[in-house]
Amino acid sequence: MPPMxxxxxxxxxxxxxxxxxxxxxxxxxxxxxxxxxxxxxxSHEQAIARFGLRAVxxxxxxxxxxxxxxxxxxxxxxxxxxxxxxxxxxxxxxxGDMLRVPxxxxxxxxxxxxxxxxxVVYSIRQALDLARSIPDENVVFFATGFETTAVxxxxxxxxxxxxxxxxxxxxxxxxxxxxxxxEMPDTRVEGFLAAGHAAAITGWGIFEDFVAHHDTPVVVAxxxxxxxxxxxxxxxxxxxxxxxxxxxMFPRCVTREGNARAQEQLWRVFRPIGGRWRGIAHVPNGNxxxxxxxxxxxxxxxxxxDLTSLWDQAPPARAQECICGDIMAGISSPDNCPLFGTACVxxxxxxxxxxxxxxxxxIWHQYGGARPDLSGSIGAVCGVLR
Amino acid sequence: xxxxxxDERILMKHGAGGRAMRRLIEDVMMAGLGDGxxxxxxxxxxxxxxxxxxxxxKWLVMTTDSHVVHPIFFPGGDIGRLAVSGTVNDLSMMGAxxxxxxxxxxxxxxxxxxxxxxxxxxxxxxxxxxAGAPIVTGDTKVMGRGELDGIILNTTGVAITDHIVTDxxxxxxxxxxxxxxxxxxxxxxxxxxxxxxxxxxxxSDVAPLNGMVRSVLMVAGRxxxxxxxxxxxxxxxxxxxxxxxxxxxxxxxxxxxPVSDEARAASELLGIDPLNVANEGKAVIGVxxxxxxxxxxxxxxxxLGQRAAIVGQCVDGGxxxxxxxxxxxxxxxxxxxxxxxxxx
Numbered sequence: 001m002p003p004m005x006x007x008x009x010x011x012x013x014x015x016x017x018x019x020x021x022x023x024x025x026x027x028x029x030x031x032x033x034x035x036x037x038x039x040x041x042x043s044h045e046q047a048i049a050r051f052g053l054r055a056v057x058x059x060x061x062x063x064x065x066x067x068x069x070x071x072x073x074x075x076x077x078x079x080x081x082x083x084x085x086x087x088x089x090x091x092x093x094x095x096g097d098m099l100r101v102p103x104x105x106x107x108x109x110x111x112x113x114x115x116x117x118x119x120v121v122y123s124i125r126q127a128l129d130l131a132r133s134i135p136d137e138n139v140v141f142f143a144t145g146f147e148t149t150a151v152x153x154x155x156x157x158x159x160x161x162x163x164x165x166x167x168x169x170x171x172x173x174x175x176x177x178x179x180x181x182x183e184m185p186d187t188r189v190e191g192f193l194a195a196g197h198a199a200a201i202t203g204w205g206i207f208e209d210f211v212a213h214h215d216t217p218v219v220v221a222x223x224x225x226x227x228x229x230x231x232x233x234x235x236x237x238x239x240x241x242x243x244x245x246x247x248x249m250f251p252r253c254v255t256r257e258g259n260a261r262a263q264e265q266l267w268r269v270f271r272p273i274g275g276r277w278r279g280i281a282h283v284p285n286g287n288x289x290x291x292x293x294x295x296x297x298x299x300x301x302x303x304x305x306d307l308t309s310l311w312d313q314a315p316p317a318r319a320q321e322c323i324c325g326d327i328m329a330g331i332s333s334p335d336n337c338p339l340f341g342t343a344c345v346x347x348x349x350x351x352x353x354x355x356x357x358x359x360x361x362x363i364w365h366q367y368g369g370a371r372p373d374l375s376g377s378i379g380a381v382c383g384v385l386r
Numbered sequence: 387x388x389x390x391x392x393d394e395r396i397l398m399k400h401g402a403g404g405r406a407m408r409r410l411i412e413d414v415m416m417a418g419l420g421d422g423x424x425x426x427x428x429x430x431x432x433x434x435x436x437x438x439x440x441x442x443x444k445w446l447v448m449t450t451d452s453h454v455v456h457p458i459f460f461p462g463g464d465i466g467r468l469a470v471s472g473t474v475n476d477l478s479m480m481g482a483x484x485x486x487x488x489x490x491x492x493x494x495x496x497x498x499x500x501x502x503x504x505x506x507x508x509x510x511x512x513x514x515x516x517a518g519a520p521i522v523t524g525d526t527k528v529m530g531r532g533e534l535d536g537i538i539l540n541t542t543g544v545a546i547t548d549h550i551v552t553d554x555x556x557x558x559x560x561x562x563x564x565x566x567x568x569x570x571x572x573x574x575x576x577x578x579x580x581x582x583x584x585x586x587x588x589x590s591d592v593a594p595l596n597g598m599v600r601s602v603l604m605v606a607g608r609x610x611x612x613x614x615x616x617x618x619x620x621x622x623x624x625x626x627x628x629x630x631x632x633x634x635x636x637x638x639x640x641x642x643x644p645v646s647d648e649a650r651a652a653s654e655l656l657g658i659d660p661l662n663v664a665n666e667g668k669a670v671i672g673v674x675x676x677x678x679x680x681x682x683x684x685x686x687x688x689x690l691g692q693r694a695a696i697v698g699q700c701v702d703g704g705x706x707x708x709x710x711x712x713x714x715x716x717x718x719x720x721x722x723x724x725x726x727x728x729x730x
Binding site: 017054368374378 | 710
């Protein structure tokens with residue numbers, strides 16, 4: 001038996017899940033009012049949708065997906081930079097999700113259709129291999145993703161890099177955006193479920209200042225259904241008890257200190273600067289840019305990137321109606337969007353949230369929408385076969 | 387602009403067994419066809435596994451299938467076994483388990499190895515023998531190098547039966563059974579094609595199912611109300627079609643659905659749901675609730691049905707599929723198509 005097959009199933013155990021759901025229901029009912037909490041990770045939303053957890057969340061509990069999709073919050077000018085480079089004849093290597101993310105008037109897929117050299121890679125290592133295979137061409141890795149992905153970019157920068165290879169960093173750093181969301185005037189968020197894999201690198205200690213400043217509890221949780229249910233239960237209990245603290249509910253992977261070596265590499269290569277996140281806001285320290293000593297692998301230093309050539313076309317009219325920004329800020333959900341599932345589908349996405357496998361709209365579309373009524377005769381037969 | 391272009395060209399998804407393929411068949415392939423049958427006969431419009439034409443007091447069942455799998459030899463089978471099994475299974479899913487004859491048409495690429503052709507032919511012969519389905523006529527063509535990829539095999543099958551089982555007969559209360567672990571064929575081809583080094587041994591389930599279906603029909607007869615072989619698009623596509631045609635809601639119980647450890651490992655690693663992955667030796671069988679136990683027992687007694695399980699139930703509420711994940715529940719969305727091209 002493959003070793004990985006059996007173990008994770010423990011974290012999908014139906015009996016334990018039922019017990020946790022009942023406890024969550026009881027705590028929420030006890031509070032006698034609506035409670036809203038936010039997670040900031042596409043993988044959490046994937047798991048919630050994949051396992052149909054919204055159907056068992058108590059009615060009074062809103063679990064909002066915040067700005068947790070790195071593809072979605074990559075801003076228009078960053079996409080434009082990659083497109084402009086492609087138009088200058090540079091080979092662009094990037095993750096598949098980035099191809100159809102709209103820039104100001106076009107996407108990398110459009111640039112590809114116009115003859116640009118765009119390569120889909122699964123990791124930065126593949127981009128390096130590409131650069132080595134075409135030594136006479138310039139290869140730029142369009143680097144997107146949160147700190148979890150940025151550490152892999154950092155590791156490559158610290159290694160041996162071919163002369164024709166450089167990096168266009170659109171990496172983002174999650175902790176600062178939690179501050180922004182917590183401070184939004186119309187925010188309803190009373191607690192955060194933090195992403196276990198990111199905390200494995202940063203350590204859960206990174207949230208200690210945050211809870212102190214914002215009087216908001218944080219629970220670090222993993223990605224199996226029981227991880228999420230247990231994490232939410234703990235979080236709602238903390239909200240109920242007004243206990244503003246950090247709790248690590250993913251101790252099998254996360255420590256207080258995190259991965260010191262990865263952090264050291266991350267901050268040796270990157271520095272945090274302020275910048276816009278698409279649809280959200282200007283986020284102080286939310287963008288990761290290469291430090292000056294790495295200018296030789298920084299595409300922004302190696303090339304003059306001319307964005308003006310992209311301003312000759314108006315953005316598609318539909319894009320004006322897209323509410324991705326509100327969805328990522330947790331103010332709206334996909335079923336509030338008139339385009340969702342009709343004018344905006346994975347085959348022909350209008351907004352970035354429908355492009356990426358980590359986007360809220362794409363996930364909801366893949367797993368059958370918001371919160372369909374699955375009680376009644378359906379509820380009656382659920383579980384009876386077991 | 388891009389949308390218009392996409393509409394004018396056939397894409398891989400149009401052959402992938404999901405929604406895109408069904409739309410292409412309805413919009414283009416069936417245009418102006420589908421008439422000329424007697425009332426009650428089952429033709430193109432039914433979009434079933436095959437056609438059924440009334441002849442006297444019996445039904446003549448016909449089906450045809452082309453095979454383009456890559457690689458042509460994969461763990462657990464090859465294109466020859468697939469070509470015979472695919473057609474025998476389409477007939478079986480309509481209740482026609484006694485195959486009168488099969489045709490075999492082969493199109494070869496110039497340069498194809500004679501030894502490989504012999505291997506494929508022997509595999510067809512063995513599988514036909516196993517199914518009791520004689521190959522009775524054929525056709526052989528060769529095309530130039532690069533004009534096709536190696537080999538295309540087409541088989542057509544004819545059978546006669548007293549009673550037809552469609553894929554549209556479900557009613558609220560009916561139970562759904564799958565006859566064994568799901569996704570084995572698709573994951574086996576996937577790992578063979580991409581040389582994925584997964585632990586364990588993923589083997590295709592490709593097999594002719596007429597013997598197993600015969601034993602089911604013997605114990606349950608007309609209490610077997612719907613059958614479908616979940617090939618491209620997997621169990622998900624199959625149950626969506628069954629739900630849509632019968633206008634019932636199917637509730638699938640995910641923890642009850644058998645998945646081999648190897649396929650589950652591949653599924654977790656690749657992020658591909660086994661429900662969407664092709665099978666070539668499995669059936670989804672809808673039965674009246676009182677017959678479910680007997681059918682399950684008959685399946686367990688058959689070598690190909692040992693891991694059969696009751697996996698779902700039909701309820702009122704319009705055509706849809708709900709997945710009870712054991713820890714929650716959600717709508718199951720019909721896949722746009724098989725995640726991997728050239729699976730069969």
